[in-house]
Amino acid sequence: MNDTAAPLPPDELAHRLVEVFDLVGPLYRRVQRSVEQGEAVEGLSVGVRAVLDLLRKHGPMTVPRMGRAQAISRQFVQRMVNDATARGLVESVPNPAHRRSPLIRLTDRGREAITAVVAREHTVLREVGGDLTDADVRACVRVLGEMVKLFDPVDVDRAPSTPPSPAPAGPRPG
Numbered sequence: 150m151n152d153t154a155a156p157l158p159p160d161e162l163a164h165r166l167v168e169v170f171d172l173v174g175p176l177y178r179r180v181q182r183s184v185e186q187g188e189a190v191e192g193l194s195v196g197v198r199a200v201l202d203l204l205r206k207h208g209p210m211t212v213p214r215m216g217r218a219q220a221i222s223r224q225f226v227q228r229m230v231n232d233a234t235a236r237g238l239v240e241s242v243p244n245p246a247h248r249r250s251p252l253i254r255l256t257d258r259g260r261e262a263i264t265a266v267v268a269r270e271h272t273v274l275r276e277v278g279g280d281l282t283d284a285d286v287r288a289c290v291r292v293l294g295e296m297v298k299l300f301d302p303v304d305v306d307r308a309p310s311t312p313p314s315p316a317p318a319g320p321r322p323g
Contacts, residue, residue, distance in 0.1 A: 169292060183273075184266075191266050192236075196229035201238060201255065201263035209252035211244060220303065238262055 157165060184195045193201065203215050212230055216223040230253055233239040238259030241251040255263070 166296065169296065187266065187269060191262060191269070193262060193266060194229070194232070196225065197233050197238070198263070198266055200226065200229045200233055200253075201259055202267070204239065204253065204255045205260065205263045205267070209242065209254035211247065211250045211252060213250065215253070233259065
């Protein structure tokens with residue numbers, strides 16, 4: 150283990166970042182389950198919660214911009230926006246910059262809903278132990294930010310490539 154302030158060599162860095170991935174996946178899935186369990190209280194799915202939180206933080210946005218910001222497909226964001234619209238949490242307004250891509254914004258009801266969710270989450274996050282310092286959190290944010298930048302070019306709207314079909318089984322002509 151290298152506890153110095155010197156940058157890690159690439160191979161060692163790669164091995165250490167695998168440790169981060171090994172924690173991020175289970176953390177993400179546990180948080181997702183927690184949000185889903187809270188859905189009974191607030192009535193928000195994980196996807197709708199993500200849309201509302203983006204709009205709370207950034208103001209009105211287009212569906213494509215929300216997709217890029219969250220690294221999820223436009224189609225998924227559109228389904229979440231449709232759900233939120235049907236429930237009166239968001240509304241579409243004309244976009245002066247792009248006639249065919251309206252801005253999505255929070256309604257008062259949507260703002261109230263996401264404010265309640267964030268307050269509940271804040272209460273839960275206050276319970277994190279480990280005597281974490283501001284420096285610990287800044288280092289974590291920096292590491293995760295660098296990892297996000299590495300994968301930023303990934304096209305979330307492109308379907309994953311399908312592997313070639315295996316060769317048929319059985320004897321080959323010959």
